[in-house]
Amino acid sequence: MTEHRTATHPNRPKRRLTTVSVERPRCPACGGIQLRKYRSIRDQGDGSALWWVQCQDDACGHRFRVLLE
Numbered sequence: 001m002t003e004h005r006t007a008t009h010p011n012r013p014k015r016r017l018t019t020v021s022v023e024r025p026r027c028p029a030c031g032g033i034q035l036r037k038y039r040s041i042r043d044q045g046d047g048s049a050l051w052w053v054q055c056q057d058d059a060c061g062h063r064f065r066v067l068l069e
């Protein structure tokens with residue numbers, strides 16, 4: 001490492017950070033957000049993860065998978 005430029009420079013202009021939003025997964029059957037993960041693959045080999053979840057809505061209980069790319 002030979003660069004000592006920006007890390008603590010006092011005159012460095014403040015840059016607004018870009019905001020990237022990530023939606024919470026919702027039940028495709030009822031739209032609920034109370035989900036229980038009962039199985040998961042943390043890394044499928046390409047950096048993506050897969051969850052098996054069940055909707056915790058009493059009247060729904062739908063099971064589905066969530067892919068986190």
Ligand SMILES: [Zn+2]
Binds near residue numbers: 031060
């Ligand atoms: Zn549901």
